[in-house]
Amino acid sequence: MSDDGEGGRKNLRMPEDDEVFATVTNMLGANRVKVRCADGEERTARIPGKMQKRIWIREDDVVLVEPWDWQDEKADITWRYEKADADQLRREGHIQ
DSSP states (O other): OOOOSTTOOOOOOOOOTTOEEEEEEEEEETTEEEEEETTSOEEEEEOOTTTTTTSOOOTTOEEEEEEOSSOTTEEEEEEEOOHHHHHHHHHTTSOO
């Protein structure tokens, strides 16, 4: 048996070209949430249909968002990190 308990490092999905880390600050309803992005912006993010009812997003979750090209104050959520994965990102200094 392998001992992959606490402290084991996982290879996590990192932001691609125009994605940024964000933390969910408020649930707005109608599949929308308010997020605070790592670039300092506060955006309204949309939960896409492929994530609805499959991946539950709550306040204080760490997510990846892709800001819209034509409207910078809005974004789409592309990924949600589990709590352990978010803790690993904090330990490695990727997010606060």
